[in-house]
Amino acid sequence: MKILKIFICLLLITCYKAPEKGAATGAILVESIGEFHRPESVVFSLDGKYLFVGNCASDLFGNDKKKVGFVSGAGAISRCVVDQKGNVTIEKLKFIKDLNGPTGLGILTKATENYPAGTLLVNQGMSLQVDKNGNSITNINELGVGVNFYDPSNGQLLGRILMGPGSAVAKAIGHVPLILNSLAFDKDGNLYITDTAYGGDRLDPKVSQHPGLIRIEHSSIDDPSKGGVTFTPISGVPNGIGYWEKEDAIVIVTMGGSDKLGGTAIYKVPASTFPMKEIPIPLFDNVGTADGIAVTPKGTIITSRFSGDLLAIPFNGEPRPLIMEPFVAPADHRLLTLNNGTSILAVPEQDRSDPNPWKQNVKIIRLPENF
Template sequence: MNDATPRETRIIGRVAGATNPESAELLDDGKTLIFGNCTMVMGNPHHRAGKSLVYLEGQAFMTQASFTGEGEVTVTRRRLVDGLTGTLGTEVHRKGTRLWPAGTGLTACGGRPYAKSLDAPLATVEEARQQIFAFDPLTGEPRGRIALWAGSPVARALGHHVEMPNGIAVAPNGDLYLADNPNTNPEAAEPPPVPSCVYRIPYESIDGLLEDDPAAAETVDAVEWTGWFNGVAASPLDGSAWVVTSSYHDPLNGAVIRLDADDFAAGRLPEPFVKDLGICDGAAVTRRGTVFATNPIAKEIFVFPADGSRQRMVIDGERLPVSNPADINVIYPSFLGGEPALTVGDICVGSAPEAAQVLVLDIAGL
């Protein structure tokens, strides 16, 4: 995006020693951070001749960390939840339901392509267990799951399963948004095994889905597109979904799109808020309506304040010190006194275990 002006930021928190951290979220105590380590590899011979990403079965995990002040973040439980696969999104459900309390942690996980090891065959459609996994973010205790795999009530209602759940968001009213990036064809990018969609799960249907109720699955809305979706965010202002597009065959060349309740009801993809950002990964929105999007290929984080300007984040005038900025979340740490910060999962594609990082950036005023 050539017309984006630099906007200075600074690092106010950093967690080192992560393993491909996709996204991080803050609990309402203003100090406890949770993030997923999705554990990915390059070189699996069964997926595009080893030239594309594959997740390792059962090797993803959730980590808990704590702010003790500005610039001070300490890991408190490295493996808060263990034995997961492809944790590609982290959220906190702040409203709660009959079956899980407010403050429950969520991760979108189980998506293909994954394998048991670097050289092992890929998991089949029948073996995969795509889901939204719920857990206690303080103890790691499981709190249920919403099944998205082939043969699940959601898959039967939609006519297809969710292939690679790769972004999750919670609206203020408790609705869930989920994006699918079905970049899993083992031979080539196209055709995808299922349609790429962004989904809306109504708050009132969550308990039914936790209990595999077919009637609850019928309420799930989907907006389909020929390109792929990736990260998704919920606006704290009006609850709308903000999703980014992410593929080499994207006719919008990397777009941020806002979807409201009418769009989901109609299955309609509206005109983009902005396009031509390149291959995007993460999206986030502040309480002031500032929109963020990441491009991990260009190593950029773009900023779109409510005043209509177009910016990109820099430190001392230089590009951010990140390898592959993935999902992002707006958080409000206690030490900032009500101002926002931005968590950045820097997944470091191709890196060794415990070689990646999560950054927290100052976005005060946005």
């Protein structure tokens, strides 16, 4: 059955679009798991045995169905099992529940005094929260802005980094983050979080928006009041973030659009250059608004774009589309390299056009060795 499934996927991909000159080929859609609630982010456990999926519970409200809202308390984290061949199976759909718009997941790579390596991090408290009727939550003190830390074995809450009004982080960076979006760690365990910073106009009183990158030194994760918390403005509006291990660099995609400087860019920033007051020039510009970013062992950058496709950029190469059937709102994807040298890419689809919750997909893409 597995061979038949892969053959059918290959046939569908071939029928959909013939490879164009310069296009990236070799990727295969092997699974499409359609039981999630507007999944926005995913992350693999430190040992690669589990995939966590952030069900952000976003929806469209208003008579014209144009108001985006993340229903407070309706978010959840699913835990899936990943076998040695890269097959993914849902283990518990609501492993963690009652969350407020979980839009970024991460795994602690280096232990602190309070948290062991492998701890699951979940961004919380975005400004686009609504109640079940679509009414905006306008009190910034009720958003619960911060990062939650969970035991990945049982989902128990272990602690939080508070980022709301009066918190050590808000004081250090000079404002309250509005949309904590994506997470990454460098080799030293320093934590990086993008703030997309939309929705300040929904709050009462209105709050200024400061898109950029928050960095918390490893030594301050347990207690940010010790210092080591910095902020780098990114006018292009940052979205997904990742760590490129071989280059020891942080990579970031933006979503601000062509009307904002760097709004359709990919940044590559050496980790050794942080903290910094200004983001350097992009590695690539005019490559589309994007949500997620990951890097293969060979150094190929893969981004998920609002246009409904994936973009591949080989090391020292040029951007080219990844030939595959279209995605519906592909979001913050993550990559896992298997023992046989191949990799799987988990791509969540935050499909708000589907009126039925808990019917959206996470797609598993197989990438060949040396992709």
